[in-house]
Amino acid sequence: MRVDDVKGDTVQFDNILNRFVTGSAEWNQYVIVLDFPSQSESIHFGILLSGKGTVWTDGIRFEEMNIKKPTTNRVED
Structure with missing residues (x-):
């Protein structure tokens, strides 16, 4: 997931590269937590x-967090 500003510059990004899935897997929940700066x-x-296979998704949703959680953002500040 990526958040861009009005100029198209990326301000938040997470591609789960540091926790990616390989091979066959049962249904799992994967969470991305990003801040949304004012811009x-x-x-x-x-x-x-990547490669052969099938990907299934279900229940994608966006939620506002009521508590502060560490973000999974990978963009350098």
Whole structure:
């Protein structure tokens, strides 16, 4: 998931590279936690599959967090 500003610059990003899934797996919940700075303009998300196989998704949702959680942001400040 990526958050861009009005100029199209990425302000928040997480591609779960440091916790990616390989091989066959049972259904699991994967969570991305990003802040949305005031200059945020757009949200982009999707799934990448490298090689052969099938990817299934269900129950994708966006939620505002009522408590402060550590973000999974990978953009250097």
